Amino acid sequence: MTIQPSDKPLLEWAGDSLAIGLFEDAVELTGELATLDQKFSGVLKELIAEEEFKGKANSSIFTRVNPGSPVRKLILVGLGKPDELKLDTLRRAAAAVARVGKKQKSKILGFSFPLWNNDPAASAQAIAEGVELALYQDIRFKSEPEDKAQIETVDLLGFGGQEAAIARAKQIVSGVNLARELVAAPANAVTPITLAETAQAIAKDHGLQVKILEREDCEKLGMGAFLGVAQASELPPKFIHLTYKPEGTPKRKLAIIGKGVTFDSGGLNIKGAGSGIETMKIDMGGAAAILGAAKAIAQIKPDVEVHFISAVAENMISGRAMHPGDILTASNGKTIEVNNTDAEGRLTLADALVYADKLGLDAIVDLATLTGANVIALGEDIAGLYTPDDAVASQLEKAAQTSGEKIWRMPMEEKYFEGLKSGIADMKNTGPRPGGSITAALFLKQFVKDTPWAHLDIAGPVWTDKENGYDSAGATGYGVRTLVNWVEGSGE
Structure with a gap:
């Protein structure tokens, strides 16, 4: 699996699953997210309403996007209150997304997460750690592998230039x-x-x-x-x-x-x-x-x-x-x-x-x-x-x-x-x-x-x-x- 930083704009990204981090009680779609919702025929707004998604920490929902879309599925993950955001919030949210992405047989997974403390390096490292930790499998003592579905590529959108932080995450993990x-x-x-x-x-x-x-x-x-x-x-x-x-x-x-x-x-x-x-x-x-x-x-x-x-x-x-x-x-x-x-x-x-x-x-x-x-x-x-x-x-x-x-x-x-x-x-x-x-x-x-x-x-x-x-x-x-x-x- 490759985890890589990306400068590709959110509206231009294409892949199997796109994960978006949202803060608690701040799930109104504005700016780029509103444009993204329009691009996907209002599916984001509809999903938030139907699931009564509030953005609470450790919560996540997902949905399929219309056929023919450059993104097959959207994953929303809650980050809790903005003033309570911690590195471990990003780490745990990334882990939740990785697990959902794997279960949905996503090969290419994109992340659109906010920064912790305006620190792109620490944020990228925490997200990468969460993904790597969650997808670890110990099958040494199994006669046959249980699950062959694997995520192949993870793009961290908006984290261009953070290759060193991602490499450090891999070293620690x-x-x-x-x-x-x-x-x-x-x-x-x-x-x-x-x-x-x-x-x-x-x-x-x-x-x-x-x-x-x-x-x-x-x-x-x-x-x-x-x-x-x-x-x-x-x-x-x-x-x-x-x-x-x-x-x-x-x-x-x-x-x-x-x-x-x-x-x-x-x-x-x-x-x-x-x-x-x-x-x-x-x-x-x-x-x-x-x-x-x-x-x-x-x-x-x-x-x-x-x-x-x-x-x-x-x-x-x-x-x-x-x-x-x-x-x-x-x-x-x-x-x-x-x-x-x-x-x-x-x-x-x-x-x-x-x-x-x-x-x-x-x-x-x-x-x-x-x-x-x-x-x-x-x-x-x-x-x-x-x-x-x-x-x-x-x-x-x-x-x-x-x-x-x-x-x-x-x-x-x-x-x-x-x-x-x-x-x-x-x-x-x-x-x-x-x-x-x-x-x-x-x-x-x-x-x-x-x-x-x-x-x-x-x-x-x-x-x-x-x-x-x-x-x-x-x-x-x-x-x-x-x-x-x-x-x-x-x-x-």
Whole structure:
């Protein structure tokens, strides 16, 4: 599929389907739209009246145009109130149009959308992202393709000269789709071994540096927390360190850490009926996000050095499994009493954070499908942001707003750490049930000494059970767009 900017006047465009964005309570046809309506024998005005179309956000209608017309079908999509227009409004509207266009078997699709904030580049990028995200299909595990109808060309009318913005959208979406594929793939396809191979492939294809630490390397570094989680699996753990370095002196040096548990059985605290164990292939959603971000950032080439880190393992059951009550020693010397083997993600992140903290960075962000408590607090669409650093929090909030990915800053209530204290070790790996997502973040905080740090709990938005905006049911690739925006904006 080709998405291209076009300077062709609206009244002269020809193709299968023409999509027009209209604001709420402003659907009166004037100027160019009135002329277009006359050209199509009043079909626009008639459609608006018959369907009682008000232009509300997330609404769309379509109709066939008279035979012989240069346009076969017209699609109207609501953009909400003009003063509430956001980039994500355009992104979601474009996604809705793309889905309608595909269902109507349109090969050539045209967009006539307004600008956000008088910014043609940002607007074109958002529209292109919406189209690309909505039309993504994961058919790797299907014996036969389900739908052969494809959109071939998308024209963005009035966006002449925005080739770079459209190219950037494609680069970012390539990273989102990689993350989607990694999360959606079953645990017998995405293992610690294949995830490390994915990192190596990204490095080879895009000129990044890569280091894969094997079990012996991790033992030498004292990564007892990570290796405790990995010890029951028949598959070896892999510690991934992928590095992007710009030409010249970087403005900043950052690290992004992703939880990489490729399957979580719960360990000896095994997940029982109703626990969602069959979905635990998604427990490497953080690792998927950082690899997707690495792929996108390597193509965009910002002037920021970025380290992508993941301690990857399975949490399994065997005669070698760590027991409830075991004491593990992390690579910073902190001792941890394991009172729940199903709180394994924070153990792998602990050693990854210690490793990153020694790299002399300006900031660290980790992403993890860490707690069900965060889903209870914020629902399935919103990630929790936990950090003691206001500057990093502000950067991430701004990056998320631009990307359309939702985050909400949560409190770091220090007194809750009392619930993690152990009588025989420095801390336990879980605390009381109340405030479980906060105590998880406070646990992670113990493994960052010198670097500004933030934790994103993405347990909710990493997966959706139904079509949601530009996401089809399944893996969302959550976090990639926010990470890319954060990396690019953090040097300001």
